[in-house]
Amino acid sequence: MPRFIGALDTGTTSTRFIIFDDEGTPYATHQIEFAQSYPFAGWHEQNPKEIIESAHTCINGAVAEFVKKGYKASDIEAIGITNQRETTLVWDSVTGKPLYNAIAWPDTRTSRLVHAFKAKPGADKVFHLSGLPLSTYPSALKLVWLLYNVPEVAEAHKNGTLCFGTVDTWLVYNLTGKKKYVTDSTNASRTMFLNINTLQYEDFLIDFFGVRGVLFPELICSADDSAFGVIEEGANVLAGVRICSCLGDQSAALVGQKAFEVGMGKNTYGTGLFLLYNTGTKPVFSKNGLLTTVAYNFKGAAPVYALEGSIAVGGSAIKFLRDNLKLIDDSDEVGQLAAAVPDAGGVVFVTAFSGLFAPYWIDDAQGTIYGITNYTTREHIARATIEATCYQTRAVLDAMQKDSGYELKALKVDGGMSNSDVCMQIQADVIGIDVVRPSYRETTALGAAIAAGLAIGVWSGLDDLEKVNKKGETTFSSVITEKKKEKMYSLWQRAVERCAGWVQVDEEDEDRLTEEKRQESSVSLSLK
Template identity: 85%
Template sequence: MPRFVGALDTGTTSTRFIIFDDEGTPYATHQIEFAQSYPFAGWHEQNPIEIIESSHACINGAVEQFVAKGYKASDIEAIGITNQRETTVVWDSVTGKPLYNAIAWPDTRTSRLVHAFKEKPGAEKLFDLCGLPLSTYPSAMKLVWLLQNIPAVADAQKAGTLMFGTVDTWLVYNLTGRDKFVTDSTNASRTMFLNINTLTYDDFLIDFFGVRGIQFPELICSSDDTAFGKVAAGANALAGTPICSCLGDQSAALVGQKAFSVGEGKNTYGTGLFLLYNTGHSPVFSKNGLLTTVAYNFKGHKPVYALEGSIAVGGSAVKFLRDNLKLISDSDEIGRLASKVPDAGGVVFVTAFSGLFAPYWIDDAQGTIYGITNFTTREHIARATIEATCYQTRAVLDAMQKDSGYDLKTLKVDGGMSNSDVCMQIQSDIIGINVVRPSYRETTALGAAIAAGIAVGIWKGVDDLERVNKKGETTFTPTITEKKKEKMYHLWERAVEKCRGWVEDVEEDEDQLTEEKRVESSVSLHLLGKA
């Protein structure tokens, strides 16, 4: 009789619940997309209530499939959680209800705040304390914006009832019937409130951002058999089941790829792209634009750190071609279009919809397309969109090599875009090394399941995972010359340099809504209908 564990994966655009056996084979899955709100340029919000509702629905849907196959809900020994990181939720401890929409991780409304905070005394200390640069990306600036602009949030801070959390905290708080207010260090390390060296909240960071008086979640390990509590009684089909792990999505993917040794890395092609490189039990601080983060922190073991290169736009660029420009009718079509042309025809698409993240950290860039001529077709644009993700991956890998002194021999990949053979071949060509894709590519959910399974003894430890998701790997090898590869990359680097400063120019030249009017409009039109 196999043993089973469930994984709740709440990503940027959808929630899903997958039930795995002890060989990593999925037995049942249910997925639901939830709405995204873009009230103004650079703004990206989500409904926290909808995130919870979709979580219950996905668990119930997957369990229904599981039971229909002849198993019992009680056969599922534990639940693991993995989630979009940095996305910021605030709610009231008395009512338990959110005070504003969740501000999603790609949101760039805080760009002006970032520039102001970079001038504050002590700003130069931040990176060495938390491993993150001041940018619109981490949770800290999102929370500061909420405190400065949303009266209900500021009032709750004054009253001492303001609770802050990333999506993992919000999920566990609600799934346990408000019994647990916790976070793990992989998620906390993305807020700028955690000291990356001690893995505790840092007084200097709390004071720097002015967030005293806020309730912060308790810090616990990423894999623990008791600390996360149990699913509360009610409509959820897994009421009483222990929640035994929580990992930010990119850390979960690293675990799912079983990159447990120093020097191993992976790239997840999701809404954004995220490269993680295992650096062992000590944090490594990048001098080349990378982030220092917690890879995973299992109960009874030393925490493991990683260097990370975060790329804001990956699969979301494909969605942009589909939904905004109508150049494709479904996401899979992009690979088919790209394969019809030998190259991008001189077109370079800098997909800086949320600025450029690692290793550039250019907040004032916006999406730009260079090299369009009468020769350009939608096939060229499709290929240039794929190449944009691959070029940025190359830039991050170059930075990782400089920081670590180690060249990756292979790149492990997962996530939606990795399903495309065309995309993965282009990636191998641009980085000049082998790209290895596992047969089962939902490694984010698998990583959460592995962490929960280790907590309850389904696996004795990481050395007991040899049989998990082992068969059916595909390897892509480079097919173009070194000269062509470097010529293509040089064109990309030129395009990146040309896209700097676009946001500033637009704000100076266009008659836009003032910040106050945008906030007033957002509060009146976009506050949660279900809260």
């Protein structure tokens, strides 16, 4: 009889619950989307009640499917949780009711606050304490915005009843009947309140952001057999089952890919790309625009850190070919077109639709296609689009190796674009190391299940995970010469250099920027 673990995966737009056996095989799943709200330009909110309701719905739905296959709900020994990171929620500790919508991680309403806080004394200490640069991305300034702009939040803060949490905390708090107010270090490391070196809340950061008096969840390990509590009676069909793990989604994907050795990394090919690179038990601070984060922190073992790099444009470039240029009717056609030619015919597509992110950070670049001649076909452009993603991945991996001092051993991959054999072969050629693609690619949920299983002894240790999600694994190895690889990459680097500086500010833009600076100065004054 196999042993079963459930994984609750609450992403940015949907929630799903998947039941796995001890070899990583999924037996049942249920997924639903929840509403997204965009009240103003740059704002992105979610209903906290819908988030927890979607969790109950997905658990009940997957268990019903599981039971239909002849199993019992009681066969599920524990559940793990993985979640969208940085998304910020606030609620009252007395009533347990949310005080505002969840502010989702892509929300940019805090952009002016970012500029204001960068000008504050002590701002230079933030990166080396938290591992994160001041930006709209982490949770800290989202909480500051709520304190400044929502009277109910300010009142709860004054009364000492203001609870802050990320999605993991909100889920556990509600699933346990408000008995557990906790978070794990992978999620806490994305808030800017955690000292990345000690994995404890940092007084300097709490005071820097002016959030003294806010209630913060208890810090616990990512995998623990008792610290997360049990699902409350009557909430759903798994009442009484232990919650035994919790990890932020990108950390969960690293665990799901079993990238446990120093120098191993994973790349998730979605709309954008997220690369995590295992750097071992000591944090490594990047000099090349990467983030320092907690990879995982299992009970009884030293915490493991990672460097993280993000690429803004991945699958969205394929969507651009389909929706804007009308070169394809379906996203899957890109791989077919790219496979029809041996190379890109000298075409290089720098997909800098919003500038270039890590490791370049070129804000004034725009999307540019170089090398077009009478010989160029849509097949060449399709291949150049795929190559753009692969070249940027190499650039981030090179930066990670420089920062960490470790050479990447293998790149584990998942996400939509990883389904393309052509894309993965090009990726292996460009980086010159093996690209490993599992048969089952929902590695975020699998990572949460693995962490929970380790906590309760389904697996005795990391070495015992060898068989998990191993069947059908595909390895892509480089098939081109070192000389050709470097020639291709050199051409990409030349293109990147040439696309910089394309965006120029005219007089109208100058007036707009002057007004924004004036408003930022007003915000700065209000912070003093």
